[in-house]
Amino acid sequence: MRFPVRAITLDLDDTLWPFAPIGARVERVLHEWLLRHCPNTARCFPVEAMRELRQRLHLERPDLAHDLSELRRLTLVRAMELAGDDPALADVAFEAFHVERNRVEFYPDALPALQRLAARVPLAAVSNGNADLARIGIDRHFAFQLGAREHGAAKPAASIFHAACAQLALAPHEVLHVGDHVEMDVLGAHRAGLRCCWLNRDGQAWPHAQPRPDLEFTTLAELADWLDAAHTTPDTVAA
Incomplete structure (x- = not known):
């Protein structure tokens, strides 16, 4: 797709x-x-x-x-x-x-894929946790970080997704949310009107009949491959 x-x-x-x-x-x-x-x-x-x-x-x-x-x-x-x-x-x-x-060990694919994604489109971190991108050393890849603490509500609340879209100055359907959690990330983003990608690193079966994620990958590298194939420039979409 x-x-x-x-x-x-x-x-x-x-x-x-x-x-x-x-x-x-x-x-x-x-x-x-x-x-x-x-x-x-x-x-x-x-x-x-x-x-x-x-x-x-x-x-x-x-x-x-x-x-x-x-x-x-x-x-x-x-x-x-x-x-x-x-x-x-x-x-x-x-x-x-x-x-x-904030002392983390990245998945092997994460940092190279993060660099590839950030070269294509703006990235924003949307998290319920308390990781600090600046302390971790990857804030340069992100336009901003929006945490549940700062926003006042946690995923899967639609408001945190909408706040991120507003800060990006984009409509929800123009934004893809990527995450591992079925409820917090995939269904939360779907209900908020965003496109959603399930990062299913463990290869689990999708637990619901409908809705399904727009995209499903086992690594961020696969998402970066998809984005490279789908976009010749950040604003040009392949047919």
């Missing part, structure tokens, strides 16, 4: 890099930081207990469901208060977490 694409919005976690190893590592690094600087908190809230506390806070604060950074910080505040450590250290602890959270 070929159709006009004037810009691409791109998910980050599990699209450009796998998140699972990051999630496991940041919890370990944060716990090690707490052992050094807040030993009472580390003793009262080892990794599993800290995770359970964060989940409880998620339930208590549904108004912050779009703001994973603030939920993480408030979890640290709560843990330090309960353990008798100084909650003022929560900001420093969060910074230690955030540094490690």
Whole structure:
């Protein structure tokens, strides 16, 4: 299938890099930081207990469901208060977490494909997570980054997709959203009126009869190949 694409919005976690190893590592690094600087908190809230506390806070604060950074910080505040450590250290602890959270290992195809895509059309990162493109070192490939925290609502809400399209000065049907998550990325973008590409790295079966993604690839390199074939210039579409 070929159709006009004037810009691409791109998910980050599990699209450009796998998140699972990051999630496991940041919890370990944060716990090690707490052992050094807040030993009472580390003793009262080892990794599993800290995770359970964060989940409880998620339930208590549904108004912050779009703001994973603030939920993480408030979890640290709560843990330090309960353990008798100084909650003022929560900001420093969060910074230690955030540094490690932005140490990513890209999928092998991701960086070369990202460069190819950015040479064709403007790219915008649209993510529910708290990755920082500047810290990671790939912000030069993107026109901008729009996070759920900054927008005030998370994918699959149509508003975050529409906000990205407005910032690109394009209609939704002119924008292709690319991501790994069936609901957050593919169906969310579809309902918002964008074209959608499912990055199905694991080769899973599409779980719904309809709607289906406009495009489906197992790597970003395949998407870059498709874009090269479909466009002779950023504004010219092959018949």
